[in-house]
Amino acid sequence: xxxxxxxxxxxxxxxxxxxxxxxxxxxxxxxxxxxxxxxxxxxxxxxxxxxxxxxxxxxxxxxxxxxxxxxxxxxxxxxxxxxxxxxxxxxxxxxxxxxxxxxxxxxxxxxxxxxxxxxxxxxxxxxxxxxxxxxxxxxxxxxxxxxxxxxxxxxxxxxxxxxxxxxxxxxxxxxxxxxxxxxxxxxxxxxxxxxxxxxxxxxxxxxxxxxxxxxxxxxxxxxxxxxxxxxxxxxxxxxxxxxxxxxxxxxxxxxxxxxxxxxxxxxxx
Amino acid sequence: xxxxxxxxxxxxxxxxxxxxxxxxxxxxxxxxxxxxxxxxxxxxxxxxxxxxxxxxxxxxxxxxxxxxxxxxxxxxxxxxxxxxxxxxxxxxxxxxxxxxxxxxxxxxxxxxxxxxxxxxxxxxxxxxxxxxxxxxxxxxxxxxxxxxxxxxxxxxxxxxxxxxxxxxxxxxxxxxxxxxxxxxxxxxxxxxxxxxxxxxxxxxxxxxxxxxxxxxxxxxxxxxxxxxxxxxxxxxxxxxxxxxxxxxxxxxxxxxxxxxxxxxxxxxxxxxxxxxxxxxxxxxxxxxxxxxxx
Numbered sequence: 001x002x003x004x005x006x007x008x009x010x011x012x013x014x015x016x017x018x019x020x021x022x023x024x025x026x027x028x029x030x031x032x033x034x035x036x037x038x039x040x041x042x043x044x045x046x047x048x049x050x051x052x053x054x055x056x057x058x059x060x061x062x063x064x065x066x067x068x069x070x071x072x073x074x075x076x077x078x079x080x081x082x083x084x085x086x087x088x089x090x091x092x093x094x095x096x097x098x099x100x101x102x103x104x105x106x107x108x109x110x111x112x113x114x115x116x117x118x119x120x121x122x123x124x125x126x127x128x129x130x131x132x133x134x135x136x137x138x139x140x141x142x143x144x145x146x147x148x149x150x151x152x153x154x155x156x157x158x159x160x161x162x163x164x165x166x167x168x169x170x171x172x173x174x175x176x177x178x179x180x181x182x183x184x185x186x187x188x189x190x191x192x193x194x195x196x197x198x199x200x201x202x203x204x205x206x207x208x209x210x211x212x213x214x215x216x217x218x219x220x221x222x223x224x225x226x227x228x229x230x231x232x233x234x235x236x237x238x239x240x241x242x243x244x245x246x247x248x249x250x251x252x253x254x255x256x257x258x259x260x261x262x263x264x265x266x267x268x269x
Numbered sequence: 270x271x272x273x274x275x276x277x278x279x280x281x282x283x284x285x286x287x288x289x290x291x292x293x294x295x296x297x298x299x300x301x302x303x304x305x306x307x308x309x310x311x312x313x314x315x316x317x318x319x320x321x322x323x324x325x326x327x328x329x330x331x332x333x334x335x336x337x338x339x340x341x342x343x344x345x346x347x348x349x350x351x352x353x354x355x356x357x358x359x360x361x362x363x364x365x366x367x368x369x370x371x372x373x374x375x376x377x378x379x380x381x382x383x384x385x386x387x388x389x390x391x392x393x394x395x396x397x398x399x400x401x402x403x404x405x406x407x408x409x410x411x412x413x414x415x416x417x418x419x420x421x422x423x424x425x426x427x428x429x430x431x432x433x434x435x436x437x438x439x440x441x442x443x444x445x446x447x448x449x450x451x452x453x454x455x456x457x458x459x460x461x462x463x464x465x466x467x468x469x470x471x472x473x474x475x476x477x478x479x480x481x482x483x484x485x486x487x488x489x490x491x492x493x494x495x496x497x498x499x500x501x502x503x504x505x506x507x508x509x510x511x512x513x514x515x516x517x518x519x520x521x522x523x524x525x526x527x528x529x530x531x532x533x534x535x536x537x538x539x540x541x542x543x544x545x546x547x548x549x550x551x552x553x554x555x556x557x558x559x560x561x562x563x
Binding site: 057060081 | 446
């Protein structure tokens with residue numbers, strides 16, 4: 001596994017909520033500088049928790065990294081507060097398009113500019129409108145009332161305004177029309193290439209995620225069960241069956257044939 | 270007719286001060302969802318602080334500016350000492366703490382300044398009315414009004430156009446999302462309390478300048494509750510319009526209804542009006558209705 005230098009290294013972390021509920025049981029992930037890494041997994045696998053552990057938002061939900069370490073640019077960050085981590089350049093785009101509903105689209109973006117060190121707010125806005133021309137049209141509309149796709153663009157644009165080094169994207173495709181998903185993912189790839197932003201992408205849409213990210217991890221019930229290049233993963237029989245819906249059995253199949261449980265077991269051992 | 274215009278101008282001008290105090294209230298509610306029941310005491314403290322500065326020889330306007338600074342410091346302290354530990358606790362608990370805070374501050378004020386009515390001596394502004402056309406206005410009211418309008422504009426501009434103001438609004442809207450962008454909720458709360466202290470304090474100074482300073486200035490501060498609720502609790506323009514409405518309502522009812530309902534109709538009217546008004550507009554004038562996407 002040859003890699004360029006990692007911007008983020010998660011080393012075998014354990015996360016507990018309320019000091020008793022063990023959610024992550026040893027997760028290790030590496031994000032190379034300027035790369036895109038995808039994190040796949042079913043509902044409740046712990047993907048969002050992983051992102052929150054990195055961004056520090058975990059602490060607002062009474063969760064805690066109890067073991068292992070998260071290193072960002074060589075520094076341990078898992079005990080820092082969320083605001084400090086954001087200042088260091090890690091921005092999480094929370095799942096579910098959390099725009100500031102009562103502010104306009106442009107005001108939403110300006111809140112992102114709050115952390116900007118270099119360059120003016122104006123330049124930042126221009127950059128965002130360059131990537132998301134649609135937002136320029138909607139700039140003075142109340143963010144709560146624009147369409148879902150535009151809200152997603154607002155949220156990503158808002159993150160872009162902070163001049164982030166690493167963006168944690170939590171399910172950007174959720175609840176959007178396929179056309180829009182394509183548009184947004186194209187922009188995300190462009191941001192990665194042109195602005196040199198590293199991205200850790202959480203997705204349920206595995207096919208899409210594997211097409212965008214060259215490397216991916218698969219999570220199940222709080223553990224990483226597989227990690228490989230996207231090419232290899234797309235060829236993997238289990239991934240095909242569980243995540244891509246391309247079972248080689250073909251035709252109709254009953255639940256009994258799938259043997260979900262047994263196969264998953266094999267990964268965990 | 271003269272009586273009408275007099276009530277109108279006085280109402281308008283006192284309303285301006287109410288608007289200022291109401292703004293402080295709205296800010297705290299907007300940012301943290303807390304109904305700050307200690308607002309009356311904040312107003313009172315502002316009045317006494319300005320008075321103290323004035324008594325040691327600082328001219329009135331600089332004294333008000335100094336009150337602003339003291340307000341920032343007290344606001345930060347209050348937030349850090351009493352409310353910081355309550356972040357994340359049920360909102361009702363926090364509201365009860367503000368009730369406690371109000372008793373505490375009231376006691377503290379009595380301890381420091383006593384309970385005698387204090388008056389700015391010599392009077393800052395002339396009480397004798399000046400005549401503009403058919404209007405007779407006391408300079409006290411006029412200057413208080415002008416000062417409160419200037420401060421209102423400053424606060425609103427801060428809220429609407431600066432990064433900090435926008436961050437405060439963002440935190441009000443979605444705390445977690447704001448935090449994910451590096452906006453620290455703790456700082457925003459502290460800033461909200463600081464601004465609330467500032468606006469209430471100056472409002473208190475102006476009110477105290479009109480009627481003299483004693484515990485009743487604190488009650489006037491509480492009168493702002495209907496103003497805030499009318500405006501819609503989390504709307505800044507609502508606070509301003511609500512404040513002026515209450516000022517007008519108070520003075521008109523004092524002028525015209527006092528003959529029929531002697532004794533205190535002036536004080537009750539705003540609350541009665543608020544109750545009726547809410548029947549028809551439960552969110553107030555411009556309160557946030559929850560935006561829900563279907």
